[in-house]
Amino acid sequence: MTLSDQLPILAVVVPLLASPLCVLIGNRHAAWLIALLAAVGAFAASAGLLLAQLQGAGPVSYALGDWAPPIGIEFRVDHLSALVLLIVSAMAVWVLAYARRSVEAEVAQDKQTGLYAALLLVHAGLAGIVLTGDAFNAFVFLEISSLASYALISMGRDRRALTAAFQYLVMGTLGATFILIGIGFLYMMTGTLNMADLAERLPALSDTRTIQAGFAFISVGIALKLAMFPLHLWLPNAYTYAPSVVSAFLAATATKVAVYLMLRFVFSVFGHDFAIAHMHLDYLLLPLAAIAVLLLSLVAIFQYDLKRMLAYSSVAQVGYMLMGLAIATPLGVTASIVHLFNHALMKGALFLALGAVMWRVGSTHIGQLSGIGQRMPWTMGAFLLGGLSLIGVPLTAGFISKWYLVSAAIAQGWWWLILVIVISSLLAVIYIWRVVETAWFTPSPNGTAGRAEAPLSLLLPTWTLALANLYFGIDTSLSVGMAEAAVGGLFGGAP
């Protein structure tokens, strides 16, 4: 029994155990350090798992407590889970490296140990969702991460963070309970909770009303969690009023993991034949995704608070991922997975840059940011890079996602979808360019001109993430390679 065998569980257990330590130690600086070290440990574990997948190890199964599946809970690592786990743990490390000064400025001192503890819990929960091969276990980890995120969001400075967290709590619990109901229906008919086992037993039962209802409940529940239009109402407030670090982390990970869960249930558990060909989930998802992409990009243009603008933009981007999923061909799902990866990079960089602005200026309201490009050139440079990636300028990661998405649409011959993607990209140009104009082409208010950049501890993580956008726009072997391998698994059969 070597360390590498234990990697799947370590990725979850390390942050989980470190979390109460943060609170028990009592010192907020020590808490930060513990959190960072735990995140690094988890990242190392996830990197190890990714490497194993890259080397063609095939799906890895880890039985918790040595109880054999399908009765025991198992963790399954395949290409898709390894990729999403990488995103989650990498973002945790980046955000925590960034966190110290940002949290110091935005969160009350007595709450900071709690923040780090909750952040680690969210991390552990998300990692658990990604790795688990058991449906109920997924629900449990989902709730762990959700509860911790409600607490995280409430720590924002503005009192509206509290109501935002409460609204998210109500909607999130409804969604999770829907998932629970769905899992209950599946369990009732098949007698198993293991995803691989479910995948084998469900085809025979696909005509029963119970299974169909279960599918509906699970889909709606996950849709609520991934902020699919029109179930996205919790997201703008939650991302706007949360502390910058929390917005960055959640924007880059939470909805992605929910998309992962949707992919897992739709393709691995229920299978393409049932979910798409029989139940026509695509008929529901595709129009809603198209509307989301257009409507929410439009709404983003009229927002004065940049964090709120990015929040609406996030919902629109999730729409792209759902579009790829709904196209439901290997190319479409590849596009969805590639965008899942790239969007984490984009939004991570954008929110971290805004966090630096918040640190220096105290606000992310566009009215207060005239000329900030001269005062904080590096920060806004990173913002620009993330923004260009969001628009889909070639040589950035966003371009790759758009390329695959449009290719998938062309392959189906759906010209209207191409039109939707194109128009929404142009809408993204408008809201990003508003920021560019204000930052560089309007003069600073009197008395504030002169350099006042953010400190290095904030700039370094932001810039490395921004540069990652550039890197993965040029060398797509990791993102596209893993996505294509994942699609092979999703369409080929059981996880």
Added chain:
Amino acid sequence: MSQPDLLALALLLPFAGALLIALLGRQPRLRDALVLIVPLALLATVVQLLPAVLGGAQPSLTLLQVMPGLTLSFSIEPLGMLFAAVAALLWPAASLYSIGYLKANREKHQTRFHACFAISIGGAVGVAFAANLLTLFISYEVLTLATYPLVAHKADTKALRGARIYLGVLLSTSIGLLLPAILWTWAAAGTLDFRPGGILAGTLDNGLLGILLFLYAYGIGKAALMPLHRWLPAAMVAPTPVSALLHAVAVVKAGVFSLLKVLVYVFGIDLLRELPASTWLFALAAASILIASTIALRQDNLKRRLAYSTVSQLSYVLLGAMILAPLSLLGAALHIAAHAFGKITLFFAAGAIYTAAHKTEVSQLGGIGYRMPWTMTAFSIGALSMIGLPPLAGFLSKWYLLGGAWQSEHYAAMLVITISTLLNAAYFVPIIHAAWFKPADAHSDHGEAPPSIVAALLFTALLTLLLCFSYEIPLQLAQAIPGGSP
């Protein structure tokens, strides 16, 4: 140095130069020296590449694979060499001019200006040397984005509004029309490489190919085909060196060059002959020429008149290609060079007039030839070249355009070219006439423009003259384009 290394150097120089310029922002003298040295280095590199390409070689360089089956690769073919040579020749002149112009007008943000200028040229070189549609698209977008800060330079309300229109039209066309066209080509042909004879033969039926053709024609917004030409006049809010760059060297030429590349190497002249849509495109180009010239007649603002003249001249290139005769394709390629030299001279002159006399309208230019003799001589040379009089560059390209039209008995084309030549005369000759033969107006106590501006002016005017006399190299390059030899 081997050919691929020279190619890599040509691509690297503008971007490395931009970085160095940005870093040397606090030392204006060093920075300005660099602003002159880097273009000269690029010129030297491009000149060294010339002999091999003239001899038929096609140096190429593949940088990396971006997505499965799609690489970022460069390769030099005759048309690209022509464009790159034009850009490399004119960049030093534009740099010299812009240093003088920015100083004389006391513009701010000079470092940003020069750095973005360099990146734009890098984008243009990327477009010139692109070996496939993906690389072309990437360089094309780099060009759009790098020129935005140049257009918005003055940062007042007018400049921002103009810059918004500029970016809006160019990005809408490239993301909305060009990218789907490229993806469609990828889906249909399985490759995005530029190949002699094209890659689309036998892939889609003629109706669909016609739609694809129009997607490209309007998707390449930098070619300013009407009615998607609005960005050009809007971009006149930029400082004149930028207008000169946009109208002669980088942006418009990149547009019209990309369109030619697509017509010759993606569709292929033979395939175009079979498409009914080709006739429609011809008609649109013809309409664009005539309408733009007519609008130019009514503009009093000198830069706007020149802008509409450019829209008209760009469509000459498209017209030449769509006549689909070898000689006219030759003329189209030569017109890229001829128009570049002539227009840059005209814009330089307009900027010199603004700098020295603070005049922007044609009606104010009475008698200015005597106060600014060098400037107006150069202007006259540029204008006469646009009209197409020998012994100037414009004559050479019109000769071949008409020759091709005559050979293929394309009387419509000949008519269009003739009428537009008359229109060109109608809007240029009055300016020349006013400059030399009208009395000076009251506020004329100014002198010539600063020396660096005048030097650049004269250089480009000289090129305009020279092209007609020593035309062998451009002609040889143009003849090597597939479909371009008699």
Added chain:
Amino acid sequence: MELPGLFNYWVVVVLMMAGFYVVIEQGNLVKKLIGLGLFQASVFIFYISIGKVADGAPPILGDAAELYSNPLPHVLILTAIVVGVATTAVGLSLIVRIHEQYGSVEEDDIHRADVQADEDEA
């Protein structure tokens, strides 16, 4: 479709819809939370009720029996109940903080206070 045989499902449906309605309709945050709890309770009852095997003995080892009811749903629901308790706890602590900041736990009052604050800022 006999009513008596599906009695447990009817109970679940009624509770679920009642809870859902309370969550949506109520403006008072505490009552919303109660509705949420009701909603979750219905799911618990659902799971447990499907675990019952006809003529099965309670799943306790030791008593000799041939047929046991399914113990797995019980385990699952214990977990879900813990989740529910945690949710309620987080929700209630949020409500306490909201009350400190706004002076009220009625949604309408909070919304009005926010709109007022926005107008004052502008």
